[in-house]
Amino acid sequence: xxxxxxxQEMIRVIRSARTQGEERGVIxxxxxxxxxxxxxxxxxxxxxxxxxxxxxxMLGYPAHFGQMECVRLIASPxxxxxxxxxxxxxxxxxxxxxxxxxxxxxxxxxxxxxxQYVQSLALCTLACMGSAEMCRDLAPEIDRLLRASSSYIxxxxxxCAVHIVRKxxxxxxxxxxxxxxxxxxxNHGVLHGAVILITELCERNAQTxxxxxxxxxxxxxIMRGLVTSGYSPEHTVAGISDPFLQVxxxxxxxxxxxxxxxxxxxxxxxxxxxxxxxxxxxTAGSAVLYETVLTVMDIKSExxxxxxxxxxxxxxxxxxxxxxxxxxxxxLQKIVSTDHNAVQRHxxxxxxxxxxxxxxxxxxALELSLALVSAINIRSMMKELLLFLSTCPPExxxxxxxxIFNAAERYSPSQRWHIDTILHVLITAxxxxxxxxxxxxxxxxxxxxxxxxxxxxxxxxxxxADISQQPLVQxxxxxxxxxxxxxxxxxxxxxxxxxxxxxxxxxxxETVLQSHMSSPATRGFALTATMKLxxxxxENVDRIRSIVSIYGSCMDVELQQRAVEYNALFKKxxxxxxxxLEKMPVMDRSSMxxxxxxxxxxxxxxxxxxxxKQPEMMVAPQPASQxxxxxxxxxxxx
Amino acid sequence: xxxxxxxxRQGRLRLQKWFTxxxxxxxxxxxxDMTAMVLARKPKTCNFLHxxxxxxxxxxxxxxxxxxxxxDQENELLALEILHRYVELLDKYxxxxxxxxxxxxxxxxxxxxDEFLIGGEVQETSKQxxxxxxxxxxxxxxxxxxxxx
Numbered sequence: 001x002x003x004x005x006x007x008q009e010m011i012r013v014i015r016s017a018r019t020q021g022e023e024r025g026v027i028x029x030x031x032x033x034x035x036x037x038x039x040x041x042x043x044x045x046x047x048x049x050x051x052x053x054x055x056x057x058m059l060g061y062p063a064h065f066g067q068m069e070c071v072r073l074i075a076s077p078x079x080x081x082x083x084x085x086x087x088x089x090x091x092x093x094x095x096x097x098x099x100x101x102x103x104x105x106x107x108x109x110x111x112x113x114x115x116q117y118v119q120s121l122a123l124c125t126l127a128c129m130g131s132a133e134m135c136r137d138l139a140p141e142i143d144r145l146l147r148a149s150s151s152y153i154x155x156x157x158x159x160c161a162v163h164i165v166r167k168x169x170x171x172x173x174x175x176x177x178x179x180x181x182x183x184x185x186x187n188h189g190v191l192h193g194a195v196i197l198i199t200e201l202c203e204r205n206a207q208t209x210x211x212x213x214x215x216x217x218x219x220x221x222i223m224r225g226l227v228t229s230g231y232s233p234e235h236t237v238a239g240i241s242d243p244f245l246q247v248x249x250x251x252x253x254x255x256x257x258x259x260x261x262x263x264x265x266x267x268x269x270x271x272x273x274x275x276x277x278x279x280x281x282x283t284a285g286s287a288v289l290y291e292t293v294l295t296v297m298d299i300k301s302e303x304x305x306x307x308x309x310x311x312x313x314x315x316x317x318x319x320x321x322x323x324x325x326x327x328x329x330x331x332l333q334k335i336v337s338t339d340h341n342a343v344q345r346h347x348x349x350x351x352x353x354x355x356x357x358x359x360x361x362x363x364x365a366l367e368l369s370l371a372l373v374s375a376i377n378i379r380s381m382m383k384e385l386l387l388f389l390s391t392c393p394p395e396x397x398x399x400x401x402x403x404i405f406n407a408a409e410r411y412s413p414s415q416r417w418h419i420d421t422i423l424h425v426l427i428t429a430x431x432x433x434x435x436x437x438x439x440x441x442x443x444x445x446x447x448x449x450x451x452x453x454x455x456x457x458x459x460x461x462x463x464x465a466d467i468s469q470q471p472l473v474q475x476x477x478x479x480x481x482x483x484x485x486x487x488x489x490x491x492x493x494x495x496x497x498x499x500x501x502x503x504x505x506x507x508x509x510e511t512v513l514q515s516h517m518s519s520p521a522t523r524g525f526a527l528t529a530t531m532k533l534x535x536x537x538x539e540n541v542d543r544i545r546s547i548v549s550i551y552g553s554c555m556d557v558e559l560q561q562r563a564v565e566y567n568a569l570f571k572k573x574x575x576x577x578x579x580x581l582e583k584m585p586v587m588d589r590s591s592m593x594x595x596x597x598x599x600x601x602x603x604x605x606x607x608x609x610x611x612x613k614q615p616e617m618m619v620a621p622q623p624a625s626q627x628x629x630x631x632x633x634x635x636x637x638x
Numbered sequence: 639x640x641x642x643x644x645x646x647r648q649g650r651l652r653l654q655k656w657f658t659x660x661x662x663x664x665x666x667x668x669x670x671d672m673t674a675m676v677l678a679r680k681p682k683t684c685n686f687l688h689x690x691x692x693x694x695x696x697x698x699x700x701x702x703x704x705x706x707x708x709x710d711q712e713n714e715l716l717a718l719e720i721l722h723r724y725v726e727l728l729d730k731y732x733x734x735x736x737x738x739x740x741x742x743x744x745x746x747x748x749x750x751x752d753e754f755l756i757g758g759e760v761q762e763t764s765k766q767x768x769x770x771x772x773x774x775x776x777x778x779x780x781x782x783x784x785x786x787x
Contacts, residue, residue, distance in 0.1 A: 008742050015741075051745050058651055058744065060666065079782045087748055094659040117778060127757030129659065152771075155761050163757040189762040196759055234764040237719065244763040247716050283722075287715035294713075326684040327714055358683045 007048050011055060027056055038069050046073060047084040054084075054091055067092050067099040074106045079118065082110070086121045095131030104134050111141045116153050119145075123156040127163040135164040139171050146178040151187040158182065158193030162200050169204045176201055176208055183218055188235060188242055191222070195248045202255050213256050213263045220270045223249050227274055238282035250274075250291040257299030264300040271296055275308050286316070286324050290331070297335055307342055310335070314346035322358050329353065329364035336371045347372050351381070354388045363396060370403040378411040382421060390428045397432040401425050405437065415448040419455055423472075427462055430469025438474050445479060447586055453492040456483040460500065463508055468517050474525045477512060480505060481529025482583060484536040502537045506530065510547060520556050527551060527559060531566045535581045545570055639717075639758040640692060640707040641668070642751075644740065647701055649673040652740050653747055657758030676703050686714050693717075699725050701737045723765060724754055730769050731776075749775065 010030055017023035030052060037049045050069055057063035070092060073085025093100040103125075110122035123145075126138060142164060145157035161179075165172045179201060182194035202209040226241045226249075235242040253271075257264040271292055280286045289312055296309040316328035329350070336343045350372065353365035366388065373381045382404070389400050404425055412418035422441050425433065445455050459476040467473050480487060487500050512518050512526040527548070534544045548570065551563035569577050641660075644653040651669055660668070675687060676696045687694040689707070695717040696705040704721045708714070725735075727750050732739040740747050753771050755761060762768045 011742055055744060058654065060651070080779055083749070083779070084745065087745060094656075096659060096661065117775060124752050124756050128657070156756055159756040159759050159761055162759060188764060189767065192760060192763050234766055242763050243719060244716065244760050247713050251711075251713075283715050283718055287713055287719060290715055291713050322682075322684045323686065323715065323718070326686060360684055360686070 006045075007051050007055070010052050014055075014059070023059075027059070027061055031056060031061070035065060038065070046076075047078075047081045050084050050088050054088055057091060063092060067097060071099055071102045071106075074103050074110075079115070082118060082121060086125045089125055090128045094129050095134075100129065100131060101133065104137055107134070108138060108141060111138065111145065116150060119149075119153055120156055123153070123160045127156070127160040130160075130163060130167065132167045135167045135171065139164055139168075139174055143174055143178055146175065146182070151185075151190050154182075154185075155187070155189035155193045158190060158197050162193070162197050165197070165200045165204065172201045172205055172208065176211070180212075180215070183215060183222075188245055192242075192245045192248060195219075195245070195252050199248070199252045199255060202252070209256070213260065216253065216256055216263050216266045219249055219253060219256075220267055223253075223270055224273070227277055238284040239279050240282075240284045240288060243284040243288050246274075246288045247291045250288070250295050254295040254298050257295070259300070261300050267295075267299070268302060268305060271301065272305055272308065275305075275312060280315075280319075280324075283321070283323070286319075286321075290316075290327060293331060297331075297339075306339060310339060310342040310346070314349060317346060317349040317353065322356070322361060325353065325356070326358070326361050326364060329361065329368055333364065333368055333371070336368060340372075343368075344372055344374075347377065347381075351384045354384060354392075359393055359396075362392065366392075366396060366400055366403065370407060373407040373411060375411045375413075378407065378413060379417075382408070386421070386424055386428070389425065394432075397429045398434070401429045401433045401437075405433075405440075415444075416451055416454065419445060419448060419451060420458075423458060423462065426469060426472040426475065427466070430472045433471050438471050441471075441475050442478055445475075446482075446584055449586065452479075452483045453486040453489075455479060456487050457492050457498065460487055460505075460508070461498070463512070467512055467515055470519050470522050473512055473518065473522050477509065477522070477525040477529040480509065481525075481532035484529075484533045488537065502533075502540045503543075505533065505537075506540055506543055506547070509533075513547070513551075520558060523556070523559055524562060527562055527566070531569070532581045534570075535578050639712070639755070640709070642707075642755075643669060643672055643703075643705040644747075645669075645673050645676075645703050645705070646737060647677070647703070649677060652702060652737065653744060653751075655748075655751060655755075672705055672707075673703075676705055685718060695721065697721050702740070720755075720760060724751065726765060727754055727768055727772070730765075731772055746776075 014023055014026050014030075017026055034049045034053050037045065046069070050066060050073060053063050053066040053069075057066075066088060070085050070088035073081045074089060076082055076085065089100070089103055093103070107122045107126055110118050111126075113119050113122075123142075126134065126142075130138070139161075142157050142160050145153055146161060149157065158179075161175045165175065175197065179194060179197045182190060182197070185191045185194060198212055198215075202212050223246065226246055229241045232241060235245075237243050240246070253267050257267055274292045275289065275296070278285050278288050278292070280289050293309040293312050296305050301309075310332075313328045313332050316324045317332075319325055319328075332343050332346070332350070347369075350365055350368050353361055354369060356362055356365065369381065369385060369388075373385075385400065385404050385407070389397065389404065392400055405422065408418055408421045412421070419441075422437075422444070426437075426441075445452070448455070456479045459472075459479045462472060463476040463480070484505055486492070487505060488502065509526050509530045513523055513530075518526070530544055530547055534541050537544075548563050548566045551559050552567055554560045554563060569580065573580075639657050641657060642653070642655040643651065645651050651673075654665070654669065656665065671689065672694070675689065675694070679687075679696075685695055685697055687696065691710065692707045693710060693712070693714055694705060694707050695714050696703055697718060698704075704725065706717050706721055708717050728735045728740070728747065731746070731750055732743070750772055753762070753768050753775070762771075
């Protein structure tokens with residue numbers, strides 16, 4: 001039986017194993033047999049044994065005992081054995097293994113072999129796993145091959161040189177002359193490798209970069225030849241002549257033209273030509289156009305060319321292929337800060353992409369949309385963003401919500417619009433907003449004094465409809481506590497009139513207090529609001545008193561403390577209750593994060609500084625204490 | 639390019655080519671992560687992923703996923719073309735290639751890959767030239783075997 005069938009037979013046996021254990025058993029037996037074979041003298045089946053081992057290795061089993069066999073096979077004069085030996089070296093030996101050094105000599109010999117196929121094996125392996133030491137050793141050999149050999153070998157040697165330069169950048173100087181000469185090659189494979197080599201050299205050495213700038217006209221000429229050439233069976237892919245080479249040349253031009261006016265000028269016309277003449281109906285053409293756009297945006301190109309590039313990206317947005325839509329958006333994201341106006345022209349299409357099926361595209365569209373919001377388009381953009389928020393996937397909700405808040409804060413056309421927007425977000429995505437939203441919103445509401453009535457009405461309605469979204473409930477409770485009297489009046493210019501009785505309000509707050517959905521912080525808000533209402537309403541003060549005293553024995557320590565203090569306010573300090581629970585003054589932003597009354601002592605004349613207790617200050621969670629930060633003297637540890 | 643992986647829909651690895659030195663344990667982890675990520679993708683999503691600081695380009699051909707990890711600088715659309723070219727070369731050699739061909743002839747899949755890519759870069763941009771090389775090497779291999787060379 002020929003050895004190769006034994007390999008395939010082994011594969012068949014392994015695959016037919018029904019359990020993991022059975023497979024392991026088969027493989028252990030095979031490995032034992034292989035080890036035994038390795039120890040024997042040359043028996044003609046060596047390459048197949050190694051191949052078997054490599055298969056086993058791919059399944060995830062250890063195969064390090066095959067390393068020395070690789071070394072031996074590489075040194076064999078037989079081509080098939082060399083071939084499997086080199087394959088084994090590439091799979092089992094990397095530069096971190098000691099055994100890898102042992103093959104250096106074999107590679108050296110094989111690089112000078114009479115058969116180009118053997119040379120090719122050596123080149124491939126060196127480029128795959130050559131360590132820095134091996135590279136240093138063999139670099140002169142590679143340089144020799146770069147200059148005088150067949151195209152078949154030259155193209156491989158060039159990529160080997162690329163690997164060497166990546167590993168040992170100093171050796172770049174050795175290859176620079178040869179690289180320059182290779183640009184004159186007609187063979188596409190060699191030319192492609194040469195362009196890559198020059199790219200690597202230029203990226204690592206500034207002087208080489210300057211030197212190769214002189215080659216820009218030559219590169220432009222080659223590129224022009226590719227773009228204008230007709231069909232070639234060897235190189236045409238979907239109507240594009242050698243897209244691989246075109247993309248690499250464009251990338252090299254990008255590096256050469258960066259920060260340099262002369263070089264950028266020299267390539268301007270060519271880039272315009274590529275941008276206009278390349279057919280982007282298939283991926284190959286789109287790849288070339290994409291690279292062209294990247295190059296145009298990175299070099300010092302004329303503004304007309306830049307606009308052309310952005311328009312290409314805009315066209316990509318309308319492409320049926322979602323890959324192209326995706327990369328268009330990643331590119332637009334990169335340039336939205338530098339070429340803002342150009343990108344703005346495509347805002348409509350970008351906003352449409354918010355409705356795309358693909359989650360990655362949606363995410364990109366969100367980022368871009370947020371970057372494109374401005375004072376002029378805020379109203380229409382916000383409509384789209386809010387619509388997006390209600391239908392977007394859960395992982396994007398939080399990001400969308402904070403983006404919307406930022407945009408609203410920077411560009412809101414009116415306070416009422418701002419409040420409406422924030423309310424809308426809280427209702428749609430309340431669970432996903434960040435913690436600081438609540439105090440920010442409270443501060444905003446306090447500052448819009450003419451809208452207190454409107455705001456409290458809206459919030460009351462929202463609260464009655466749904467008490468599950470904590471940030472919304474917290475803000476609603478706070479407002480009801482502060483502006484409950486407006487609510488009771490029932491009359492508000494900006495919303496429909498609604499009859500709300502004191503009992504209704506207290507019912508709502510009690511529901512929040514008792515609901516298992518309410519977090520402890522929310523309960524705190526609700527209790528404080530209830531307490532504040534004792535001075536805003538007239539008939540049901542007793543009800544408030546009883547609610548507060550019930551919570552005096554609540555299990556939650558925070559709530560209990562509050563309730564006890566409020567009780568005290570009712571009992572011992574009733575004469576102060578009205579003053580303590582007065583409406584909050586308008587806070588300004590700067591006083592928000594400051595502690596212990598360094599701030600805004602200005603607006604607090606209503607409160608007498610000798611108050612023994614200020615319930616809002618004491619045990620309130622962050623928002624109320626920030627709120628109270630403006631009331632100087634409040635935070636002094638009562 | 640950093641690595642190329644081929645795996646089945648069940649996550650079984652069929653080919654792995656690493657273009658940067660990576661420790662064995664790291665390789666296993668990467669393979670696990672890649673297969674999990676790619677297999678979790680819904681059908682109508684784009685072929686690009688982000689993983690660590692790399693871009694991952696993947697495409698499904700019949701029952702195999704072809705997965706290529708590239709640098710931030712590299713062109714994703716071209717990477718798709720590279721994957722496609724490799725599939726075309728396999729198809730040309732095996733004739734209507736399927737997963738079983740790659741399982742039972744994995745060394746040949748590597749030999750074909752090594753005529754197309756070297757050191758993580760494309761070495762030959764002409765499909766015909768690569769296909770001709772592969773044919774020549776295949777007959778060389780057969781004749782060597784016959785002559786026990």
